[in-house]
Amino acid sequence: MLGEYRITGRRATEIAASVERAVGAGELPPGQLLPPMRELAATLGVNPNTVAAAYRTLRERGVIETAGRRGSRVRPRPASTPRGSIRVEPPPGVRDVSEGNPDPALLPPLHDALAAAARRNAERPGLYGQAPVDAELARLARAALDADGVPAGPIAVTSGSLDAMERTLAAHLRPGDAVAVEDPGWGALLDLVPALGLRPVPIGLDDDGPLPGDLERVLRSGARALVVTCRAQNPTGASIGAARAERLRALLAAHPGVLLIEDDHGHRIVDLPTYPLAGRTDHWVFVRSTAKAYGPDLRVAVLTGDAVTVDRVTGRQALGPGWVSRLLQRAVVELWTSGAVDTAAVARSYGERRDALVAALAERGVRAHGRSGMNVWVPVADETSAVARLLRAGWVVAPGARFRMAAPAGVRLTVSGLSPEDIGPVADALASAAGPGPARSYG
Numbered sequence: 001m002l003g004e005y006r007i008t009g010r011r012a013t014e015i016a017a018s019v020e021r022a023v024g025a026g027e028l029p030p031g032q033l034l035p036p037m038r039e040l041a042a043t044l045g046v047n048p049n050t051v052a053a054a055y056r057t058l059r060e061r062g063v064i065e066t067a068g069r070r071g072s073r074v075r076p077r078p079a080s081t082p083r084g085s086i087r088v089e090p091p092p093g094v095r096d097v098s099e100g101n102p103d104p105a106l107l108p109p110l111h112d113a114l115a116a117a118a119r120r121n122a123e124r125p126g127l128y129g130q131a132p133v134d135a136e137l138a139r140l141a142r143a144a145l146d147a148d149g150v151p152a153g154p155i156a157v158t159s160g161s162l163d164a165m166e167r168t169l170a171a172h173l174r175p176g177d178a179v180a181v182e183d184p185g186w187g188a189l190l191d192l193v194p195a196l197g198l199r200p201v202p203i204g205l206d207d208d209g210p211l212p213g214d215l216e217r218v219l220r221s222g223a224r225a226l227v228v229t230c231r232a233q234n235p236t237g238a239s240i241g242a243a244r245a246e247r248l249r250a251l252l253a254a255h256p257g258v259l260l261i262e263d264d265h266g267h268r269i270v271d272l273p274t275y276p277l278a279g280r281t282d283h284w285v286f287v288r289s290t291a292k293a294y295g296p297d298l299r300v301a302v303l304t305g306d307a308v309t310v311d312r313v314t315g316r317q318a319l320g321p322g323w324v325s326r327l328l329q330r331a332v333v334e335l336w337t338s339g340a341v342d343t344a345a346v347a348r349s350y351g352e353r354r355d356a357l358v359a360a361l362a363e364r365g366v367r368a369h370g371r372s373g374m375n376v377w378v379p380v381a382d383e384t385s386a387v388a389r390l391l392r393a394g395w396v397v398a399p400g401a402r403f404r405m406a407a408p409a410g411v412r413l414t415v416s417g418l419s420p421e422d423i424g425p426v427a428d429a430l431a432s433a434a435g436p437g438p439a440r441s442y443g
Helices: 012-025 037-044 048-060 111-123 135-147 161-172 187-195 212-220 242-253 307-318 326-338 343-363 383-392 420-434
Strands: 064-066 072-074 155-158 178-182 199-203 225-229 259-263 283-289 301-305 375-379 410-414
Touching: 012 048, 037 048, 048 064, 048 072, 111 326, 135 155, 135 283, 135 301, 135 326, 155 161, 155 307, 161 187, 161 225, 161 259, 161 283, 161 301, 161 307, 178 187, 178 212, 187 199, 199 212, 212 225, 212 242, 283 307, 301 307, 343 375, 343 420, 375 420, 383 410, 383 420, 410 420
Parallel strands: 178 199, 178 225, 225 259, 259 283
Antiparallel strands: 064 072, 155 301, 283 301, 375 410
16 A cells, blocks of 8 residues: 555654655655554554554644545645745746735835834833733724724734734634635645644635635535635735625624634735625634735734634733734834825735736736736646746746645736836736647657
8 A cells, every 4th residue: 555665653653753754755645545544553563542643643734634434645735845835936037926025115114113113112111021912003903993894802913914824723723624715825824724734625716705605615514714815815816895795794694603714915005995704703803914015024913803712812822922022013003103105005006017917918818817916817728838938938927836726727926026018028928828838749
């Protein structure tokens, strides 16, 4: 069954380590079926409970997956291999539009805000025992959430939105639980879910967000959690509208035990309104990061949610990092109160580039997606061929495999670095690359 490799060990930790070493070395390839627990226990001369504990550890680490009577297999792609590694390194002279970063020209300078935070710290140094959330940050965040119709709840601060999602999922779910995720969706989240020992279940989406039929299907099949993006969805730019939100709320109301995580990815860079889904399930969080509007290196996100969930998140956080730097929190307060980001102007800047590219592709017979935010998703016939052909044409794009589970092939472009003069050339290259790859014959 395992070819030349032999699993070894007498204790659960040793057996798990033996399998994990083999997976890392490629001796147990993705999809490899592992021996049934009783069979392996007999081979190793150990109790079947010992092997069961080893397999459980491997599932929790995202190394293997178990499908009932079909047995346990090495995951198709180990969780230790991040999707971000599926990339093309740009050679000299080639334009890179793959990274997903904001336009540095649209990010506000941070020196004044950081200096103000430092002065505040000089007056009242941040010490152990103080509240983990700056009171003014909490007040401003709560007021903005209230204005957008997000239900009442306490405020917490995490080191970015992915940190918030990880802590929330870990607060409620157990290894093996199913998590409904957008497909195509944020690659980092698609890595995180299996790394936590959870099982991602794809939901299709269109420009208006998750498809209600897909959501209803996965909820009925027992999904324990749902992660959705309100606007500027990565990679497609989808934004949930009023009518779609109402349909999704109705579906969630029929499944109050589902954990809902909403990621307001486009806060302060998108001028479309947000239509929160929160409040229809018992447990929920709504997350807003400062990354795209103020700079990824700030590593500050605010979240609200039901009291039980926020208490669990902050309680576990207190046992690890304790809190997010209050210096950074205060800097965010300064940025918010000084009006450092003109949301309308930033949204217009991204929108002009995004809309111009989508329109140029339409003129060339290619349908692309980019309703909001800084990314455009382009369906292609052959992803590998498209990436290679675009590279030869002078453009590095993000391969769709970084964002897909079951969705059709595509590539993602970030418009942050595009000028009006770039639109025609990149649209020409995309139109040429989007169709089937060149036919090959082999003698």
